[in-house]
Amino acid sequence: MPNIVVLVKRVPDTNARILVNGDRVDLSAVKWVISPYDEFAIETALQHKEAAGGSVTALTLGPSESDKILKDAKAIGVDEISRVWNDSWSEMDSNAIQTALVQAITELGAEFVYCGKTAADTGAGSTGPGIAERLGWASVSNITNASFHGGLTVTSPAENGSAIISVSGNAVISCDKGNVKVRKPNVKGIMMAKRAQVNVVSADAPASSVSIVSQSPPPAKPAGKKYEGGSSAEEVAKLLRDEANVI
Amino acid sequence: MMSESIIIAEISRGAIAPVTAELVSAAIALGTTPTVVVPCMDTSTADGAGYEGVARTIAIKGACFENYDASSWAAAIDAASPSGIIIAAATPQSKDVAARVAAKRNLAIVQDVVAIDGRNLTSPIYSGKAMQTVAISGDAAISIRANVFPAASAGTANVSVVDQSGDVATAVQEIIARASTRLDVAEANIIISGGRGMGNPANFSHLEKIADVLGAAVGASRAAVDTWDEIPHSMQVGQTGKTVNPNLYIAVGISGAIQHLAGMRSSKYIVAVNKDADAPIFSHADYGIVATWEETLPVLESALSAMMS
Ligand SMILES: Cc1cc2nc3c(=O)[nH]c(=O)nc-3n(C[C@H](O)[C@H](O)[C@H](O)COP(=O)(O)OP(=O)(O)OC[C@H]3O[C@@H](n4cnc5c(N)ncnc54)[C@H](O)[C@@H]3O)c2cc1C
Numbered sequence: 375m376p377n378i379v380v381l382v383k384r385v386p387d388t389n390a391r392i393l394v395n396g397d398r399v400d401l402s403a404v405k406w407v408i409s410p411y412d413e414f415a416i417e418t419a420l421q422h423k424e425a426a427g428g429s430v431t432a433l434t435l436g437p438s439e440s441d442k443i444l445k446d447a448k449a450i451g452v453d454e455i456s457r458v459w460n461d462s463w464s465e466m467d468s469n470a471i472q473t474a475l476v477q478a479i480t481e482l483g484a485e486f487v488y489c490g491k492t493a494a495d496t497g498a499g500s501t502g503p504g505i506a507e508r509l510g511w512a513s514v515s516n517i518t519n520a521s522f523h524g525g526l527t528v529t530s531p532a533e534n535g536s537a538i539i540s541v542s543g544n545a546v547i548s549c550d551k552g553n554v555k556v557r558k559p560n561v562k563g564i565m566m567a568k569r570a571q572v573n574v575v576s577a578d579a580p581a582s583s584v585s586i587v588s589q590s591p592p593p594a595k596p597a598g599k600k601y602e603g604g605s606s607a608e609e610v611a612k613l614l615r616d617e618a619n620v621i
Numbered sequence: 622m623m624s625e626s627i628i629i630a631e632i633s634r635g636a637i638a639p640v641t642a643e644l645v646s647a648a649i650a651l652g653t654t655p656t657v658v659v660p661c662m663d664t665s666t667a668d669g670a671g672y673e674g675v676a677r678t679i680a681i682k683g684a685c686f687e688n689y690d691a692s693s694w695a696a697a698i699d700a701a702s703p704s705g706i707i708i709a710a711a712t713p714q715s716k717d718v719a720a721r722v723a724a725k726r727n728l729a730i731v732q733d734v735v736a737i738d739g740r741n742l743t744s745p746i747y748s749g750k751a752m753q754t755v756a757i758s759g760d761a762a763i764s765i766r767a768n769v770f771p772a773a774s775a776g777t778a779n780v781s782v783v784d785q786s787g788d789v790a791t792a793v794q795e796i797i798a799r800a801s802t803r804l805d806v807a808e809a810n811i812i813i814s815g816g817r818g819m820g821n822p823a824n825f826s827h828l829e830k831i832a833d834v835l836g837a838a839v840g841a842s843r844a845a846v847d848t849w850d851e852i853p854h855s856m857q858v859g860q861t862g863k864t865v866n867p868n869l870y871i872a873v874g875i876s877g878a879i880q881h882l883a884g885m886r887s888s889k890y891i892v893a894v895n896k897d898a899d900a901p902i903f904s905h906a907d908y909g910i911v912a913t914w915e916e917t918l919p920v921l922e923s924a925l926s927a928m929m930s
C-alpha cells in the first residue's frame with residue numbers, strides 16, 4: 375500500500391495585489407493560501423490512496439506560518455502533515471530547497487510524490503523534476519489526468535496532443551489543472567484539522583548560489599491607443615503591420 | 622578565460638526550433654562560450670544547429686529521445702554535456718529536463734529569464750505581478766523565455782556525434798493527437814483568444830477565421846472554458862491555463878481579470894476588443910477597440926486578409 379507524499383506551498387492568494395517596497399515585494403498585507411496547483415496535487419494523491427490504499431502525508435518546507443496551509447490540507451483529507459524547516463534558512467535557491475525536501479521525503483519513506491505544476495510565487499516548475507532526479511525516480515510533469523487501477527497511468531501534454539503514460543516504480547508527479555474536481559473540506563475534516571499535530575522535521579541544505587538582488591514592479595506599459603467602433607479594426611490592422619511589425 | 626555554457630537545443634517536430642538561436646544570444650550575453658547539444662534520434666537534426674558564435678555542436682543520439690521521458694533525457698544530456706552554465710528554452714518540456722539536469726549536477730536553476738545583465742538574471746514572479754533579479758555565482762541552469770533575446774545568425778554547424786541514451790523510466794501507451802490541427806497556444810507567435818463575451822462557443826468560428834489568415838492559435842479565457850464544453854482546457858490562457866509570450870495577442874470579449882493577465886501580459890503587442898470601455902484589459906492593450914466583436918471581427922478579418930494576400 376503506497377506511502378504517498380503531497381507537496382504543498384504557502385503562497386499569496388492569486389487575487390492579491392503584489393506591492394513593492396524599496397527593492398523587495400511587501401507581502402505583509404496579503405492573504406495566504408495553498409498554491410492553486412497544489413490543490414490538484416492533493417486531490418490526485420487522495421484519489422491514489424482511495425484506489426490503492428496507503429496513506430497521504432502533506433509536506434511543506436517553510437517557517438511555522440506554513441502550519442495553517444498544512445491544516446487546510448488536513449481538512450481536505452490528508453492523513454498526516456509534516457513541515458521541514460531549519461531556522462538558519464532564508465532565501466533558498468532551488469538546489470537548497472530540493473535537497474531539504476528530499477531528506478524529508480526520504481525520512482517519510484514515500485513511494486510517490488505529488489506536487490503542483492508550478493508554485494504561484496516562483497512560477498518555476500523546477501521542484502517536481504528536481505526532487506525526482508535527486509531521488510533517482512521517474513517523473514511526469516503537468517499531468518491533467520491520473521488513473522490508479524493496474525498501476526499508475528497519467529496523461530500529460532505532448533507535441534500535437536497528449537500522451538498517456540504508464541509509470542512503474544516510484545515517481546514524482548506534478549499536477550496541472552486537468553479535469554479533476556478538487557474536494558472541499560467538510561465539517562468533520564475541519565474539526566480534525568483543528569486538533570492535528572504538525573510533525574516538524576529538520577534537514578540540512580547547502581548554501582545558495584543564487585541570491586536575490588532586487589524585486590520590482592513589472593515594467594509599466596506605455597499607454598496604448600484606444601479606438602471607438604468596429605470600423606477602427608481596419609486602422610488597427612494597419613498599425614499591426616506598419617507600427618508594431620508583428621504581422 | 623571565458624566560462625562555458627551548454628545550450629540544450631529546442632526541438633519542435635523533429636527540427637531545431639527558432640528559439641534556439643535566441644538561446645545563443647543569451648549565452649553570449651552571459652559572457653560564455655556556448656556548446657549546443659541536440660538530443661535526437663537522427664543526427665542530421667543537428668545540422669540545423671549552427672550559429673555564429675558557436676564553435677561546437679554535439680548531436681546526442683539516443684533511443685530514449687523517441688518520446689519525452691524526463692529521467693532518461695536528463696541522464697543522456699548530462700552524460701554527453703561538458704560542465705558549464707546550462708541554458709534551455711522556457712518551454713514546459715525544456716524547463717522540466719533542465720531542472721533534472723541541474724539537480725543531477727547539484728546546481729540551482731533559474732526559470733523564465735527575460736533579461737540578463739552580467740550574471741544578474743531577471744524573471745517574472747507572482748505570475749508577472751512583479752519581477753525579480755537574482756545573481757548567480759558559479760554554474761547554474763537557466764531557462765530563457767522566447768521572443769526576448771535577438772536570434773543569433775545562422776552559421777555552419779560543426780557537429781560531433783555522441784551515442785548516448787538513458788534508461789527510460791516511463792512508458793508512453795498512446796499519443797492522443799489533438800482533434801484540431803490548429804497550432805497550440807503555447808507554440809504560437811500570434812494568438813487570438815475569446816472570452817465569455819463571445820456569447821456562445823459556435824462564435825469562436827469567427828476567431829478561427831482570423832487565426833487562419835494570420836497562422837495564429839486560438840485561445841480562451843477560463844470563463845469560456847468553464848462555461849462551454851466545446852472549449853477545451855488546452856486552450857485556456859492564464860494562471861491556471863497556459864502562460865504565453867507571443868508577438869501578438871488579440872483578446873476578444875475578455876475582461877482582463879488578473880488571472881488572465883497572468884498568462885499573457887508579457888505578450889509583445891496586445892490588442893483588445895471589448896464593448897465595455899472600462900474593461901481592465903484596455904489598460905494592458907497597445908491597441909484597444911471599444912466595440913462589440915460582432916461589429917469588429919468582420920472588419921478585422923477583411924483588412925487582414927487584404928494585407929496578407
Ligand atoms: C484561482 C483562479 C484561477 C484562475 N485562472 C484563470 C485562468 O487561467 N485564465 C482566465 O482567463 N481566468 C482565470 N480565472 C478567472 C478570472 O478571474 C475571470 O473570471 C475570467 O478570466 C473571466 O473571463 P472573461 O473575461 O472571458 O469573462 P467576463 O469577466 O465575463 O468578461 C467578458 C467580457 O466580454 C465583454 N463582452 C461581452 N459581450 C461582448 C461583445 N458582444 N463584444 C465584445 N465584448 C463583449 C464584456 O464587456 C466583458 O468585459 C481564475 C480565477 C481564479 C480565482
Ligand SMILES: Nc1ncnc2c1ncn2[C@@H]1O[C@H](COP(=O)(O)O)[C@@H](O)[C@H]1O
Binds near residue numbers: 493496497502
Ligand atoms: N517550499 C515548498 N514546500 C513544499 N512544496 C514546495 C515548496 N516549493 C515548491 N513546492 C512544490 O513544488 C511545486 C512547484 O514549485 P516550483 O518549482 O517553485 O514552481 C509546488 O507547486 C509545490 O507542490
